[in-house]
Amino acid sequence: MGRMSEGSVRLDATAKRIIELLQEDGRISYAAIAKAVGLSEAAARARVQKLLDSEVMQVVAVTDPTQVGFTRQAMIGVRTEGDPMKVGDRLAEVSEVDYVVTTAGSFDLLVEVVCEDDPHLLDVIRQVRELEGVVSSETFVYLKLNKQHYNWGTR
């Protein structure tokens, strides 16, 4: 995923079960996956590789930003003129931006940013507001992360 490669790949029950296992523990062995889904190790390995190649799934380390030197996080609601997608793609290029989504509602884009401190955040906000096509923005500084999970299953 990451850039969502379209072309919705069809996922059978086995693929979904494999995803769920890796959502629990990204470093589980192919052998363990194979046993859990009732396939040979080689088949399970091929399945995982295919899911990674097709970008349906990625296996990565996710960190708590506050513990690795990023004190300030925020969501920025952005109103645009012209094509929101274009602005979104340009925002996506900013390194402090880790999440950009085009939405329907009183904001055209929602942008999550990860900063080291307040001056850094201020600078990023300035960068966003100076972007061509950005009409206005509203910043929501994060006070506390109550929940964050990645195992929403597959169904």
Added chain:
Amino acid sequence: MGRMSEGSVRLDATAKRIIELLQEDGRISYAAIAKAVGLSEAAARARVQKLLDSEVMQVVAVTDPTQVGFTRQAMIGVRTEGDPMKVGDRLAEVSEVDYVVTTAGSFDLLVEVVCEDDPHLLDVIRQVRELEGVVSSETFVYLKLNKQHYNWGTR
């Protein structure tokens, strides 16, 4: 992380480098990590285990929701009365909610939800608005995910 365990663990350069390697590829071998950071395999393995145990980092599969049967995603801005944290913790218990953050700004909470379709989303919104302490809410339906990444490094 996930519930962020406080107690900021001190991260030295080696730990940060290890995190960065795993942000690139969550299934990289301990041997490869060891070689990259200049430690023995056993030491690298102990480091990774410690990072996982201390909940500074987790290694998980992350999927593109649209490809695994969840067509409708949305961010819900919530205004509360009373303690926003309390409401946030209650929202965190809703299974369709994968992300809850307490913020400063015109919303007290931002809540991301993952749904199968529009009726499902409607039901979740109803659930949110009925929660004690929720005064009002505004929903931003996702039209396109422009960017999503997890390798914001460590510094």
Added chain:
DNA sequence: CAAAGATTCTGCGGTAATCGCAGAATTAAC
């Protein structure tokens, strides 16, 4: 429906990675 083609699977040998542990080295505490 039958044959051809494409996928996906199993089985297996060779290689590489993982695990657990004992002891050395380093770091922190007193």
Added chain:
DNA sequence: GTTAATTCTGCGATTACCGCAGAATCTTTG
């Protein structure tokens, strides 16, 4: 400066991973 705690290296024993050949299954096509 001594003790204690942590972290590291080295190394067998075990397990997992990789690549491939051939069988099985699912798809396409005439």
